[in-house]
Amino acid sequence: MVSQFKLAQSTPVLWIYTPLLVFTVLYYLVSLRVNGFTRDFDIAHHKRLVHNWRPEVYPTVDVFLPVCGEPIEVLHNTWRHVREMADRYPGVCVPFVLDDGASPELAAMARDFGFRYGTRENRGWFKKAGNLHFGFGQSDGQYILILDADFTPRADLLQELLPYLEADPRIGIVQSPQYFRVLDSQNWIERGAGAVQELFYRSVQVSRQGSDGAICVGSCAVYRRAALETNGGTTLIEHSEDVHTGFDLRGLGWDLRYVPVAVSTGVCPDSAGAFFNQQYRWCSGSMSLLGSRKFWQAKIRLSSRLCYMSGFFYYIHTALFTFAAPVIPIVLLLMMPEKLQVEHLILVLPSIIYTTLVFPMWHKAPYRLEAWAARMMYGWAHVFAIWDILRKNRMGWQPTGSSGAKKNKTRRFWIGMWVWSGGTALIWVVGAVYRTFTMDAPDFALILSSGLFYALVVGRVLVQPREKAVA
Template sequence: MGRQSLTDPPHLGEQSGREDSRASSLRNPYEDSQYEIQSTLAADSPRNSSYSSLPPPQNGQSPSQSDSTLTGSSKRASRPLSSTGPSPLANEITSEKPSRNPFDSDAELASVSPRVIDPEKVDKDEVLPERQTGPKPGIFRRMYLRMRRVYSPIEEPLLILPTGPTDEEKVCYLKTNRIVLYIFGVFSFLSLSAGMWLFALSAKFFIWYGVFTAFLNLYLIISYFVGIIGKDWDYAAHVRRVEEHQITDKNAPTVDIYLPCCAEPLEILRNTYKHIARLDWPSDKLRVYVMDDGDMAEVKELAESYGFIYLVRDDRPRLRKAGNLRWTFARTEGEFFAIFDADFCPRPDFLKELMVEHLDDEKTAIVQSPQFFRTTSDQTWVEQGAGATQELFYRVVQTNRDRWGASICVGSNALYRRAALVEVGGTAEIGFSEDVHTGFGAVDRGWKVKYVPLCLATGICPNSPRAFFSQQMRWARGSTTLLTTKHFWVSNLTLMQKICYLCGLLYYSAVSLNIFLSPIPGILLLWLRPEWFRYWNLAFAIPSIIYGLILFRYWAKAEYGLNVQHIMVVQSYAYLTSIKDRLFGVELLWAASGDKKAHKSNKFRNMRILAWIWALLVFGGMVSAVTWRLAHGFPWYHPLPLIIINVYNLYLANRFLLCNW
């Protein structure tokens, strides 16, 4: 059956905002060493007419004289470095052994600078440079160019800088329409489970399959349970809170903006800083900090041109992004702070929309908003698939979990209360997925993490299979690390909160298992129990196929096409890598990315080799079984559905198998 159909109900696992996504990572170089942001393509969007360009906040100058000293004038004094003990999770990382294979580390390769288009400077009717091609090429030339764009691009894709969400995009996640998803999802789950159990019980030598079927059933039951008893976010109540907590120049709390960066293209940083400068907040209550782990003079000049405070820490690259955030936390003093990855562009009303949730409840530590990505036909197939896969998590899953206080922090696009993190020295002291651990730690200490499904900032997705693979691998590692520690199970989280977190680990495990479990029943049944093999067995899988290919397409706001199915194959093997590394205690290695760096990882190569081996085994097993049975008089129409499904699955996997970029 199709890859989407087995384990893709509306209950995705933790999508830690490292990137990359914390795609996140969603999406920044600290946690997504594969994320070649310089070649990323974001969709164009008409400029929101409601935006008004605000003058850059007068934050004073901060030309850092040394890597360890915050200098320059500021209306708010700097905090001294806090003396705090290590996080309980810090030992979890030091206990992991680094890979002994030197080829497991990322090798840096030269990369060209991006070709950039700023949507705010381009007429909507203007033809983009990559489309000004002159005479139309012939059909074979067009086929060749299309194949090259998919499997081995000749040049870097055009980088279209993101703009903040429009008024329509801002509220597009409010209506989850989850009832339709869950009703049809439960029906497809029951149908598919019945088929899997019938296979497992059809012979004694198939009993082992029942163990994995039981695990998948457990995951789906828990996930659907959490989803069905969830509820939509109360937007009307949020509007009332906005009216009750009118923010003025006098009563506005002080806010710090953290902008960590590390060798990203200046074009991307300039675009982000332009949007940051438009934030609607009293200038004397706002400080913007550019935290440059790349220590680039160009970034310093750019930051100071906007009146932002430029910082370079003296302990680079300790703990990567988390180390940068903790170092800056100790030297700033705002009552609240927001974090934006290098490519995220917020709306002017970002702070005011999230601040009211803090003001309404003093026990709120973090207010998280979605990581929003546009999908258009101008993007690479990876961007289209990666962007669309995020919608389910931010539109449905996070909203459901918010009812139980179990929404996860994804780092970027969130507003943090300083008082909630002072006792631990800032964000979690861990080298990856610090966002998930920060949110968990806050809840464990008695604080709240709230989720507001208003799209308030737009980011850029990874544009290559390799970059997306790395991002997803790190996302999965955040949950697998957290839930495999004793500290999680003895924490102060409620039972329902722990179940919500558990769904993430179960999801990653189920998707990984599905690589191997999905194609087995049909082939083994045809080989060993042909009397049970009939064409109508396909009926067990039809609801799941419809669910993944048709229902989601009509439900999603993003373009939910076959590229989503292609990207889910990459996603599955990334999750498998993360779980494997966790089981064997292999430490995640890291290298900064930027406009002059690209990354090659043998983890991606090794998983492609495994995918090739498995694809050959499955396809070979199917061909040999069908040939043998037909040669002995078996009706041809009975194995026909098996052939169609395996060919379709091979088609979905072909881009992961053949793309090495």
């Protein structure tokens, strides 16, 4: 970071880069405060808590299954696992299908599974939040588990999470991770989307828990009905009701507990449109909280507020660096090639080693080219989400697995990829090759290899996976 500041100050051409570096330092400091020097999850304590939970009367649980146009084969797979979970739970567990599509076929399938089925008259009112609000008013279980259509629960999910709620009456939500398997049989978007989620659920959320700042992500979470009653149910908002509900409950004095045990498995987006829509929705939902009056007026701990600020800064940072990342090497190649001498590049070598070796090796999921491609794609999703928020023209909400999400308009995303990412990749590689042949070649080996890797990532995004043949 120090070397980058010196570089930015060394020539007027790069002075414009200084504010971005200042923001990056601020972001890193906040992240260090939130994520640094925090305790790891106590798995031994978790096992003892779960093992010793043997109540005389098990609490009643409603399982909300909101649906809105997802493929029926995905729903059938999820519901089969929900049925197994409900049958294994010693208490009363009532799966409740909340269908915003009013599908007779789903109503029949719900009956076959022995589930409750309901569809509201005011479909579309507050989107998913309105659907959950309807379910809240039509049920009476002590706890509510919410599972999105593409998340299959483990049969012992309730036994793994309910002990926390039973042990501490101040806890309003217990959130488990959204875990995604990464398999070679998946297309590269699915593999990349799954790999890039590991950092957040395996590390970031655990660190934030230590600062009372873990966020609610909706699916795979168990809610205390008494807590939701103090909020009038889920927060009524047309996007990211999960984040807002968690924040609002925290403002009302309830705690949120994150338990990093994979008790469900999700299905990743398998197309550019679905992945773009998912990342756009997550970013716009989080950033909408930043711009709300309640975020700044809520009486929460400073450490909790910093956790949310770290998330806001992350989205802004990835959006900015979607543009800035290729600019610096291009400027150096074209205008200041003398600063690319080997003795200068030693300063950035630790960063390169961490990014290319240490960080990928830390992941349990394979962190390959498709993961870097997914990062580039969500960078553009963050760009347009923040842009739309600034001009108050957000895209409408769509479920990740729905046909609408898969066909979501991505024209501006592809323009950005072809024009900016593709254009800068071409300039970067051509410039590095030119300097390699016209100046001292070893000085440009690192920047040429970096440019080739950047171009490979761009190429991976531009070559989309083939659609699966329909039998």
